[in-house]
Amino acid sequence: MALIAVDCGGTNLAFGRYRPDGVGEPAGRRPAPPQADAIPAAIVEAITPLLDDAVEAVGIGVAGLVDHERGTLVWSPHASGERVALGAEVAAAVGRPVVVDNDANLAALAEALVGAGIGHRMVLFVGLGTGIGGGLVVEGHIERGRGFLGEVGHMVVDPSGPQCACGHHGCWEALVSGTTLGRAAAELVRRDPQGGVARAAGGAAPRGEHLAAAAAAGDPAALAELAAAGARLGRGLANLVAVLDPDVIVVGGAAAGAGEALLAPARALLAETVEGGRSRPATPVVAARWGTGAGLVGAALAAGGKG
Numbered sequence: 001m002a003l004i005a006v007d008c009g010g011t012n013l014a015f016g017r018y019r020p021d022g023v024g025e026p027a028g029r030r031p032a033p034p035q036a037d038a039i040p041a042a043i044v045e046a047i048t049p050l051l052d053d054a055v056e057a058v059g060i061g062v063a064g065l066v067d068h069e070r071g072t073l074v075w076s077p078h079a080s081g082e083r084v085a086l087g088a089e090v091a092a093a094v095g096r097p098v099v100v101d102n103d104a105n106l107a108a109l110a111e112a113l114v115g116a117g118i119g120h121r122m123v124l125f126v127g128l129g130t131g132i133g134g135g136l137v138v139e140g141h142i143e144r145g146r147g148f149l150g151e152v153g154h155m156v157v158d159p160s161g162p163q164c165a166c167g168h169h170g171c172w173e174a175l176v177s178g179t180t181l182g183r184a185a186a187e188l189v190r191r192d193p194q195g196g197v198a199r200a201a202g203g204a205a206p207r208g209e210h211l212a213a214a215a216a217a218g219d220p221a222a223l224a225e226l227a228a229a230g231a232r233l234g235r236g237l238a239n240l241v242a243v244l245d246p247d248v249i250v251v252g253g254a255a256a257g258a259g260e261a262l263l264a265p266a267r268a269l270l271a272e273t274v275e276g277g278r279s280r281p282a283t284p285v286v287a288a289r290w291g292t293g294a295g296l297v298g299a300a301l302a303a304g305g306k307g
């Protein structure tokens with residue numbers, strides 16, 4: 001039995017062929033369509049070459065508000081258009097059952113069942129990519145609220161902060177995300193064209209991973225930038241711990257590649273600002289096992305009936 005997994009985030013559409021236990025490999029990646037109603041056709045085009053008799057189902061994670069029951073992309077801050085019948089359209093085209101969920105929900109499922117959250121009852125996943133995705137898995141099941149639980153990136157942390165992709169100001173993801181780290185990398189290169197981040201980029205367009213590479217090499221400016229970003233991350237985590245008190249927080253997405261340079265300051269600010277921080281046990285904040293591949297692994301698990 002094989003499953004097709006699709007992860008359509010704010011920037012990239014990744015896809016691959018997996019086993020029901022989540023083992024598999026990404027087969028390819030392309031830009032995510034900027035229009036929501038173009039997503040079903042883009043997915044069908046991407047996955048059709050992977051289909052054969054062994055493929056029994058398709059799992060799709062997509063950024064935005066997803067109606068899991070109906071398989072509908074209700075609204076996304078990253079793609080124009082709304083109420084796209086993603087599951088029905090892809091199922092009609094490929095002739096297999098299709099499961100659709102929020103991309104961060106599926107990444108959370110992967111980390112909870114076969115990743116860094118194994119052994120914990122309540123796993124909160126926070127993914128720093130184009131924005132910040134969130135997912136909550138309790139005893140192996142995705143918590144949904146009325147449908148849209150876990151849109152943690154749009155907690156307003158600073159109402160006078162920068163505008164978010166959702167249209168509001170000062171959302172958590174407008175203050176820290178893979179996107180903001182990329183912007184910070186570009187700014188550091190602009191300010192110091194011979195500096196550590198510029199050397200890490202080696203002439204390529206500066207991205208968050210160059211910031212992480214420069215920090216790993218000990219570059220003070222990159223370390224300071226990641227420490228500040230980590231503090232902004234920790235501020236939001238403290239809010240989430242106050243509300244949810246999860247057993248573990250798994251931080252994933254592209255920006256989690258920065259590792260301890262980002263996570264250590266986040267842990268410190270979380271401990272400092274959470275209610276009763278000196279008296280309560282510290283909430284473990286750990287790096288994701290699956291990195292940017294968590295969404296695909298989770299999509300495969302969901303297509304195989306988990307979650």
Ligand SMILES: [Zn+2]
Binds near residue numbers: 154164166167168171
């Ligand atoms: Zn927002």
